[in-house]
Amino acid sequence: MAPELTPVLSRGWLDSEPWTLAGYQRRDGYTAVKQALRMHPDEVIQLVKDSGLRGRGGAGFPTGMKWGFIPQNDGKPHYLVVNADESEPGTCKDIPFMMANPHELVEGVIIACYAIRASHAFIYVRGEVLHVLRRLQAAVSEAYAAGYLGKGVFGTDFDLELTVHGGAGAYICGEETALLDSLEGKRGQPRLRPPFPAVAGLYASPTCVNNVESIGSVPAIVRNGVDWFKGMGSEKSPGFTLYSLSGHVKYPGQYEAPLGITLRELLDYAGGVRPGHRLKFWTPGGSSTPMFTEEQLDVPLDYEGVGAAGSMLGTKALQIFDETTCVVRAALRWTEFYAHESCGKCTPCREGTYWLVQILKRMEKGEGTEEDLGKLLDLCDNIVGKAFCALGDGAAAPIQSSLKYFRDEYLEHFERGGCPFDPSLSTAWADGPLSFARTSA
Numbered sequence: 001m002a003p004e005l006t007p008v009l010s011r012g013w014l015d016s017e018p019w020t021l022a023g024y025q026r027r028d029g030y031t032a033v034k035q036a037l038r039m040h041p042d043e044v045i046q047l048v049k050d051s052g053l054r055g056r057g058g059a060g061f062p063t064g065m066k067w068g069f070i071p072q073n074d075g076k077p078h079y080l081v082v083n084a085d086e087s088e089p090g091t092c093k094d095i096p097f098m099m100a101n102p103h104e105l106v107e108g109v110i111i112a113c114y115a116i117r118a119s120h121a122f123i124y125v126r127g128e129v130l131h132v133l134r135r136l137q138a139a140v141s142e143a144y145a146a147g148y149l150g151k152g153v154f155g156t157d158f159d160l161e162l163t164v165h166g167g168a169g170a171y172i173c174g175e176e177t178a179l180l181d182s183l184e185g186k187r188g189q190p191r192l193r194p195p196f197p198a199v200a201g202l203y204a205s206p207t208c209v210n211n212v213e214s215i216g217s218v219p220a221i222v223r224n225g226v227d228w229f230k231g232m233g234s235e236k237s238p239g240f241t242l243y244s245l246s247g248h249v250k251y252p253g254q255y256e257a258p259l260g261i262t263l264r265e266l267l268d269y270a271g272g273v274r275p276g277h278r279l280k281f282w283t284p285g286g287s288s289t290p291m292f293t294e295e296q297l298d299v300p301l302d303y304e305g306v307g308a309a310g311s312m313l314g315t316k317a318l319q320i321f322d323e324t325t326c327v328v329r330a331a332l333r334w335t336e337f338y339a340h341e342s343c344g345k346c347t348p349c350r351e352g353t354y355w356l357v358q359i360l361k362r363m364e365k366g367e368g369t370e371e372d373l374g375k376l377l378d379l380c381d382n383i384v385g386k387a388f389c390a391l392g393d394g395a396a397a398p399i400q401s402s403l404k405y406f407r408d409e410y411l412e413h414f415e416r417g418g419c420p421f422d423p424s425l426s427t428a429w430a431d432g433p434l435s436f437a438r439t440s441a
Helices: 021-025 032-037 041-051 063-068 094-100 102-116 130-145 176-183 212-224 226-230 263-269 303-308 327-341 347-364 370-383 390-416
Strands: 079-084 120-125 161-166 207-211 240-247 253-258 279-283 317-322
Touching: 021 102, 021 130, 032 102, 032 212, 041 063, 041 102, 041 212, 041 226, 063 102, 063 207, 079 102, 079 176, 079 212, 094 102, 094 130, 094 212, 102 120, 102 130, 102 207, 102 212, 120 130, 120 176, 130 161, 176 207, 207 212, 212 226, 212 240, 240 263, 253 263, 263 317, 279 390, 327 347, 327 390, 347 370, 347 390, 370 390
Parallel strands: 079 120, 079 207, 120 161, 240 317
Antiparallel strands: 240 253, 279 317
């Protein structure tokens, strides 16, 4: 039997106007921050450390430990930056959360800033999602009007300014140091580290950069306690998280569940792969993570389980592909994205992604040779671990993993002199009228 879903962040998404201050307060909104403000800041940091909350933006680094890296009594301003530049193919959890629950993010920001002694916070949102920007700005305005932001937060001597900043639409700005450069008005490109942001981040001051879901999870932990949080998930990956199911699944959407649930169990909730088809391959954490096949259906979807199986949990973006999908075409489309989004700062990524696209295009048309498979892997080897940031590694992941599992499909393309798949069969409407996904939070 599949584990129970755990609607915490998604609790209230079906309520009437859950994004308003009144709607959030009906769900115990802004009670956790009052508890936190009665604690010493170091106690708040320790609470988050004890909970075992790990960053939900991809790497899974312990959130409380990250907060603890901010030096204290250094005479410098401290900053919190919330990374809301969600833009990787398949990743779609932060945007619905901010649309439905902006005040939970604001409350998490206040608690985090109090803990790290920051008096100014920024939420960096991808510029194309204008509706999210407006929703966040409205929530921040409500919080200011209620006295939850600005001078004397909740009647204390703690002051906090919160700025919602719209980016210019660059995937590279999801990398924390490129985000900081963009926030300062520079071109968004990764910085050389060290120094790390905790020492010299925004405006050369100590800065903590956290994902939306990481900060949004903090109020529930403060409100309900460490034992409650650790009662979900696995030993090393405790708690709940949002899994985003998309692609060839009957009911795509957000499924909030304990860490460690399997795709087989999530598919039970999502109605399975679309009727009449079978699973071919899937990504556990977005397009930048090595793909899996049906052999990994029972891999625990936590950081250790997915890592041991040869991939990464990433942003829990589960893209599901059935047997109608050409794996070469999928790898090509992902690689075109990475080539387009490469900032161009380093040669391995800038040149490597370009040539990966050229070879994959040739292969997808059936004009390649078996020798090209070796060239693809050589190019990947010249990118992985040698690029300035993780974008290069992410570009290589789908190619390396698809060749691991589907080498024969690559060979079939040039043996047949073209792609053996009909692209129209993999579309959502191929089997009849579109059906609307049910709400699954």
